[in-house]
Amino acid sequence: MSNDFQFLPISQVAGKFPENTWWSKFYKDFNDENLVAYYEGDLTLPFLNLDWDMPFPQQEGVIIVFINGSLTVDNLYNQETDGAIALIVTGNLSAKNIAVGGQEVYVAGDLSVEEILCGSYNHGEMIVEGNLNAKVLVQDGEYRFKADGEQSIVCAVNVWDTDAVCQELPVDIRKVLIEDVFLDSEEEEIDFSFHTLVTVLEEGRSALLDWSEALQRKKAEHLYFTSNTINEENILKLTRSILMTDEQPYFDFEEHDAYFKVQREHIGDDGEQRNPSVYIKTAQHHYFIWLDDDHSVSLLMKSGDSEWEDIDEESSKPLAEYWLMLLTCVNAAELYLPNIEVKVVQDILQHPVIQELDPYGEENDGFWDGSKYYGFRRQAYTDEDGYCFAARIDIETPDGAFYFYTLDNNSYVSRHYQPPNHHVRQDMSFLDAKRWEASERYFDRFKDFIARKISVDGSSVRKS
Structure with missing residues (x-):
């Protein structure tokens, strides 16, 4: 520990307290027996223990550590969260690990944490005027973090939950943190020990596991499309994919800057035969592909309001890119959509325990996990304006996002996503594999919970 600290009565440092700190408002509540360990300039330390019963350094009565500069420290921590030494850093704070509680930690610049940033209990707060960056944020729902700049958290752990959110995917917290920091329990809940975490840091050990394997997304064993040729086989496979429901003779969606519509063979409203076809609209062109009666494939294109014309070798190049995008999207649909079955969702919604909830999902409509x-x-219903609302299950994630699982057709369960702090649900991009993977992981956890909650047998809540 550096010997260059000055131990000053709190009144002598009062003029240096940053305006947004608690101390700038309430320092007068303390007398001059309460000392500030003051350091002028940038400081590097191997560790910093902020517990009351650990004199800092070899000095009784210290209630604040004040670094008038930037602080770099391997491990910053304290065991007792019912009150601890405060920390003020007027520059940046960089640490390998931070595990604190019971005091105000104020950083005027940026906070960067290489591994774990943990705040515990409700007697503490961390204020960061700049950016906050940490690999893993561990919190118990009571400790407060405030950052005025951008926040970048790779993995967020709420100790009251069994799941962390790592790169937007739910991951069992026991695959993120080492076994030592969890208490033995016969209950299904996982008991996290803040004090053990601090002990691990005091011993110079890392409390993190390598969770890269837990982030691995599922890979298709068999691709629906095995070639990207514009031919009869692929056109027919498009019309027979899971996206083609019985309710209408086509499916359509938007992906990036393109609109796609696939139409199966059917009789139109005018009584005329409609052959299988694909329509693609991009920012520059319209493309129309259809299957003729003789099984040949015809292709046309146009720009804006111009006339349709045949596609030559040069104009076929951008079409090939969008055709590949279409096949890739349908491959993704075939990979993910069958995994949540319509029958499973119907059985859950029809269970007596769920039937006791508000039918329209407006109040008394769910459970915390x-x-x-x-x-x-x-249940589905139509409002007074004639708008139809389909039956569905909503999952709100620990980071405030929503996933929606809707029964709006008989072929598959539609899925939508709503980002944190947004109020409108969005279509899920077929090219966003992480989003689809997350939607399945959250639904698997939901099924496990609901099976315990309402004791549904295996035929009602079965593994998809």
């Missing part, structure tokens, strides 16, 4: 919330619109 740690920091996840499950809501139900258990």
Whole structure:
């Protein structure tokens, strides 16, 4: 520990307290027996223990550590969260690990944490005027973090939940943190020990596991499309994919800057035969591909309001890119959509326990599972304006996002996503594999919870 600290009565440092700190307002509540360990300039330390019962350094009465500069420290921590030494850093704070509680930690610049940033209990707060960057944020739902700049957290752990959110994917927290920091329990809940975490840091050990394997997304064993040729086989496979429901003779969606519409063979409203076809609209062109009666494939294109014309070798190049995008999207649909079955969702929504909830999902409509919330619109209805609302299950994730699982057709369960702090649900991009993977992981956890909650047998809530 550096010997260059000055130990000053709190009144002598009062003029240096940053305006946004608690101390700038309440320092007068303390007398001059309460000392500030003051350091002028940038400082590097191997560790910093902020516990009251650890004199800093060899000095009784210190209630604040004040670094008038930047601080770099391997491990910053304290065991007692019912009150601890405060920390003020007027520059940047860089650490390998931070595990604190019971005091105000104020950083005027940026906070960067290489591994774990942990705040515990409700007697503490961390204020960062700049950016906050940490690999893993561990919190118990009571400790407060405030950052005025951008926040970058790779993995967020709420100790009251069994799941962390790592790169937007739910991951069992026991695959993120070492076994030592969890208490033995016969209950299904996972008991996290803040004090053990601090002990691990005091011993110079890392409390992190390599969770890269837990982030691995599923890979298709068999691709629906095995070639990207524009031919009869692929056109027919498009019309027979899971996206083609019985309710209408086509499916359509938007992906990036393109609109796609696939139409199966059917009789139109005018009584005329419609052959299988694909329509693609991009920012520059319209493309129309259809299957002739003789099984040959015809292709046309146009720009804006111009006339349709045949596609030559040069104009076929951008079409090939969008055709590949279409096949890739349908491959993704075939990979993910069958995994959540319509029958499973129907059985859950029809269970007596769910039927007791508000039918329209407006109040008394769900259950908490740690920091996840499950809501139900258990039956479809039409409002007074004639707008139809389909039955669905909603999952609110620990980071405030929503996933929606909707029964709006008989072929598959439609899925939508709503980002944190947004109020409108969005279509899920077929090219966003992480989003689809997350939607399945959250639904698997939901099924496990609901099976315990309502004791549904295996035929009602079965593994998809």
